[in-house]
Amino acid sequence: MPGELSPIDKAKFVAAKRAADMVEDGMRVGLGTGSTAAWLVRHLGDRVRDEGLRIKGVPTSARTAQLARQVGIEVITLDEAGTLNITIDGADEFDRDLNLIKGGGGALLHEKIVAAASEEVVVIADAAKEVGTLGAFPLPIEVIPFGWTTTQMLVEELLVAADVMGRRITLRMNAGKPFLTDEGNHILDLHLSRIGNARQLAMALNQMPGVVENGLFVDLCDKVIIGYSDGRVETRDINEGTVSEDRIDLVENDNLFSDI
The missing domain is CATH 3.30.70.260 (ACT domain)
Structure with a gap:
């Protein structure tokens, strides 16, 4: 439940929720790997179930594929998709230019291939992932x-x-x-x-x-969505040069927080 999550998990939860709201019916979506991306997959599964959202997901790892199928997302390969409308993934670090270090979960090869095939790449992260200079994370x-x-x-x-x-x-x-x-x-x-x-x-x-x-993911990320434990969400668009902020209500959702 949201009230039982750690502050870091609450931040990941709201960042993933905001990113999931960006996905539109009929999209081909790259699904990232890692703890933050797992929240995204669950949010998207919730929309598939409750709203009838129709999407095709291209997972970046076997474990993401397994989770996506469990929550009702249609899974296809990148070869079947061709190109992707959007990829949403986490990051281990990001800097002010939205350059990233990724691969803490071991899926960096698939993640980079999927990102390169996408019209838009969105990174979701908690505020602790932002650094002045990349490199503290191995x-x-x-x-x-x-x-x-x-x-x-x-x-x-x-x-x-x-x-x-x-x-x-x-x-x-x-x-x-x-x-x-x-x-x-x-x-x-x-x-x-x-x-x-x-x-x-x-x-x-x-x-x-x-x-x-x-x-190292350089010049691949278009937007970063930063979550905070109090529900605030900040979206930075590197192409538009804009920063916006809103808030996500931390409301209990049985589907998201079930042990799947």
Whole structure:
């Protein structure tokens, strides 16, 4: 129930609610991955059930696909959709230019492909995700398992000349084994503390043999919706240069808060 949520979850709840209201009948919608995106999927499922909203969702991960089907959203592949009207996803960090770090949930490759196929990309987040400079959150890069230690060595050499503060790299683990993405790849987390030039670093990382994709999302986000625990919601549109604010009532909804 809203009253039982933590302040952070309340912020995620209202940001996702505002974003869900942007979705219109007949849209093809990219569905992000992570805790904030899960709220979005539940809100959209609520609209499908109560309003008869007809949408087709393209999930960015297997777990998002499972949740979407559970709440009644029609799930299709990106190949079936072709292009998307909108993608709504969370972020681990965003800056004032709406550049992002994503991939904390391990779905950065699918998330970036889906975002690139979208007419509009909207990020939903709590206020704690905003930073002056990207890099406090470890930057994920997806690498193929073959020769991943060599790939790590090449990335370490690259970081020596990069405009970053830290250079420690760790292999992401899960239950004592290397974490596997939906594509069967590993993730290296780059602990950089500060990234001076996100665009330059993203391009350089993707030139490394073995690197499939990196978690820097540059020039992809059109809007960010920031939620606050008191129900306030702030929407920033990077293209229009506008900032608006409203409020979402934290009203109990049995469908959203059931254990699905």
